[in-house]
Amino acid sequence: MWTKLEQYYNKFNEEKRLNSRHGQVEYIITMKYIHEILKPGDKVADIGAGTGRYSIPLFEEGYDVTAVEPVKHNLGRLKQKCPDVTAFQGNALRLKRLKDDSFDVTLLFGPMYHLLSHEEKLTALLEAKRITKPGGYLLVAYVMQDYSIIRFGFKERHVLECLEDGRISPDFNTVPGEDDLYDYVRIDEIDRLNSEAGLTREKIISPDGPANYMRTELNALSEEEFKSFINYQMSVAERPDLIGAAAHTVDILKV
Secondary structure, three states: OHHHHHHHHHOOHHHHHHOOOHHHHHHHHHHHHHHHHHOOEEEEEEEOOOOOOOHHHHHOOOOOEEEOOHHHHHHHHHHHHOOOOOEOOOOOEEEOOOOOOEEEEEEOOOHHHOOOOOHHHHHHHHHHHEEEEEEEEEEEEEEEEEHHHHHOOOOHHOOOHHHHOOOOOOOOOOOOOOOOOOOOEEEHHHHHHHHHHEEEEEEEEEEOOOOOHHHHHHOOOOHHHHHHHHHHHHOOOHHHHHOOOOOOOEEEEEE
């Protein structure tokens, strides 16, 4: 898995995605919710930190940030951009360098995309819980199943081949294969993970809503129109009738 991730992120321009308009929507709204729970002096763990999209701004705001990233290329970019932030190579399944009850806020914004089994996801969730102080917060990002089916299956017209080869089940559940790098979930799967990990949800949000479905349309908006779209998504981010169909969710949990 980690070798495949290395190969993938050596080719995939993660920073280009994050700086795109749909990536900006996700970032701006996620940061709003992070700031709602952060307090002065909080210690933050960013597990699966990528190239530092969240860890660097939070460090520059004065928070004590520790970033953990499995991919050497991403970690190198993070350190190049911000040499002073504490960052090291590691993965979400075994955070052996981080002590129990060490952080006020733990971000798990990449690992759940790439861990294919329920057991691996639960292990990552329990490790993140372990390093977070009692009463602290854990923010976990997921990629949603129906986004995958609607976009890749129907919009990009792969649905028939996916049904034929078993990547989509007859009742339209995604089924990851051994060589896949992404896994997609539904709200009921997230609920099951939280229950088994003994975590309490404060709220669950959609940071990007329909933004990933309408990349071309977002790029065609004027700056004023784009700001209005961000305000729209900000206003509906917590609406339960919209969350499951978004590309991403962020689950905000109390430890």
